[in-house]
Amino acid sequence: MDASGANRTMGNPAAVSRDLLAWYAAAARDLPWRSRPGETADPYRVWLSEVMLQQTTVAAVRPRFEAWVARWPDVGALAAADDADVMAAWAGLGYYARARNLLKAARAVAARGGFPRTEAELRALPGLGAYTAAAVAAIAFGARAVVVDANVERVVARLFAIDTPLPTARPAIRTATDAITPVTRAGDFAQAMMDLGATICTSRRPRCLLCPVRAHCRGFAQGEPERLPVKPAKKPRPQRHGTIFWLERDGRVLLVRRPDHGLLGGMRALPTGPWTDAPPGLEGAPVAAEWRMLAREVTHGFTHFDLRLALAVARAPAHLVGQGEWWPVDALGDAGLPTLFANAARTIGEDA
Ligand code: SF4
Numbered sequence: 001m002d003a004s005g006a007n008r009t010m011g012n013p014a015a016v017s018r019d020l021l022a023w024y025a026a027a028a029r030d031l032p033w034r035s036r037p038g039e040t041a042d043p044y045r046v047w048l049s050e051v052m053l054q055q056t057t058v059a060a061v062r063p064r065f066e067a068w069v070a071r072w073p074d075v076g077a078l079a080a081a082d083d084a085d086v087m088a089a090w091a092g093l094g095y096y097a098r099a100r101n102l103l104k105a106a107r108a109v110a111a112r113g114g115f116p117r118t119e120a121e122l123r124a125l126p127g128l129g130a131y132t133a134a135a136v137a138a139i140a141f142g143a144r145a146v147v148v149d150a151n152v153e154r155v156v157a158r159l160f161a162i163d164t165p166l167p168t169a170r171p172a173i174r175t176a177t178d179a180i181t182p183v184t185r186a187g188d189f190a191q192a193m194m195d196l197g198a199t200i201c202t203s204r205r206p207r208c209l210l211c212p213v214r215a216h217c218r219g220f221a222q223g224e225p226e227r228l229p230v231k232p233a234k235k236p237r238p239q240r241h242g243t244i245f246w247l248e249r250d251g252r253v254l255l256v257r258r259p260d261h262g263l264l265g266g267m268r269a270l271p272t273g274p275w276t277d278a279p280p281g282l283e284g285a286p287v288a289a290e291w292r293m294l295a296r297e298v299t300h301g302f303t304h305f306d307l308r309l310a311l312a313v314a315r316a317p318a319h320l321v322g323q324g325e326w327w328p329v330d331a332l333g334d335a336g337l338p339t340l341f342a343n344a345a346r347t348i349g350e351d352a
Contacts, residue, residue, distance in 0.1 A: 016159070016216045017182040017189050023212035024192035029199070031058065032066055037188050043115040043140035044075045050132045051102055055094030058198070064093060078103070079110035087267060088336025096267055096338070101127025117141045139187035146178045147190035151197025156180075157229035158201060158219035165230040173229070201225075238305045242275040244298070244344045245285055249316035252326035253345075254286060255335060263302065270341045271324070272309070279310060286323070289314035294351050300340040307340070311348055 025037045033049035035041040048068065052061045068089060072078040078086070083103060090099035104126035109115050115136070116122055122133035134145035148156070153173050156162070160176045162169050182189055200207045208220050219225030247254040253270070260266045273284020282291050294311040301307075327335055332345055 012216070013180045014182070016180045016213050017185075019212045019216070020192045020196065021182075021185060021188055024188055024195065027195065027199075028191065029058075029195050032062060032069075034191070038185070040142050040187060041140050043136055044078075045069065046140045047105075047115075047128070047132065047136050048102070050135050051098055051127070052093055054098065056092075061093075075106050075109050075115070078106040081106075083266075084336075091267075091336045091342070092339050096264055098127060100266070115140070117143070119143060119145050135190060138190050142184075142187055144181065144183050144186045145190075146174060146181050147186075147193075148174055148177050149194060151201075152177060152190070152193045154203065154229060155193055155197045155201045158206070158225040159213065159217050161218035161222055161228065163228060163230055165232050167232065169229055237301075240275045240277065240305050240307050241279040241310070242307060243273045243280055243282065243284070243310045243312050244341070245271040245273070245291070246311065246313040246345075246348050247271070247286060247289065247316050248313070248329065249318075249320075249326070251329055253329050253332070254316070254324050255327045255337075256286070256324040264338050264340070267338050268325075268335050269337065270344060275307060279308075281310075282312060285312065287317065287320055289317060294348065296347050296351060298340065298344045298347055300343070309340075309344065311344060311351075313348060313351075 021037075028034070028037050031049070033041065033045040045065075049061065049065055052065060052068075056064075071089070072081055081103070086103050087096060087099055090096060090102075093099070105128060108125055116125075117137070118141075119133050119137040122128050122136050123130065125133075128136070131147065131149055134147045135149075137143040138145040138147055148170075153166075153170075156173050156177050157169060159180075160172075162172050162176065164172060177193075196211070196213070200211050204226060206225055208214055208217070208225065211217065211220070214220055217225065219228050245254075255268050256271050258264050258267050258269050271284075271286040273280050273282070281293075285291060291312040291314045294313060296311065298309050298311065299306060300309070329349075332342075337345065
């Protein structure tokens with residue numbers, strides 16, 4: 001193996017992009033944020049789709065994307081949107097920090113009169129990481145940018161037989177991706193690599209016999225390309241505990257606004273106590289009441305830990321004023337609750 005972690009450099013890098021682009025012209029996925037092969041796309045749609053896709057699948061994003069652009073069809077419309085409406089519309093699409101950054105970036109873009117065109121300027125917008133900046137520069141502006149998402153990472157590790165475990169392999173994967181990225185049509189090339197990874201060079205069972213770049217693939221030639229990229233040894237994820245409080249009176253439930261900073265910041269939510277290493281019981285209850293703990297719990301996976309939440313329910317004391325909003329239980333679907341709290345409400349409803 002050479003110092004880059006690749007078993008051998010690609011014999012003819014230009015042939016990879018040629019064969020891949022020929023395949024893409026016929027097999028490109030039809031996605032609502034896409035333009036046709038050979039054309040550049042709307043930067044707003046590319047950027048929005050990439051942010052939505054960071055934590056959610058294409059199948060889940062498609063209807064959400066279409067509803068979003070029907071409501072906010074361009075960056076100016078999003079820049080003028082109400083913060084709370086945007087946060088509510090984001091529910092179920094992953095971390096709310098992404099939605100907050102979307103708004104900040106939309107306002108910055110609107111203020112400067114349009115999207116910047118270079119990768120470096122795009123990177124300076126709030127929330128645009130290296131990957132998204134490269135994707136927008138390449139796909140929307142036709143710049144030659146090296147775009148590496150998880151699909152591309154997998155395809156390139158196999159094409160070059162890079163068997164260094166992740167994340168150590170990332171610089172070598174980036175160098176290898178750079179080597180096969182064409183000077184023109186880098187946007188189509190990036191989308192073709194994403195499509196190849198999503199439909200043919202899939203994680204568990206790559207369909208190598210259908211692959212347009214099989215002739216160039218060292219992983220295929222060596223056998224067992226599915227073992228690449230080599231994953232790092234798994235560390236157990238820490239478990240944290242908390243309690244969700246369901247306080248009800250006259251068909252309404254108490255909702256609170258979470259603090260701006262921290263997980264699910266600024267979102268409407270059911271009250272919770274602290275999230276700790278051991279179940280906190282009724283610590284942090286919004287009021288003293290006759291709390292009843294349900295047998296069922298809800299769980300939620302964050303990036304760095306799993307959260308297990310007990311459910312406590314009570315009727316509100318008649319004299320209670322309470323900090324928050326009394327929301328009609330029948331209309332809870334309109335509250336824009338994050339998935340975790342929507343699941344808790346559903347579980348509590350089933351238990352009632
Ligand atoms: Fe992936 Fe197989 Fe194609 Fe190699 S030949 S890029 S392993 S699908």
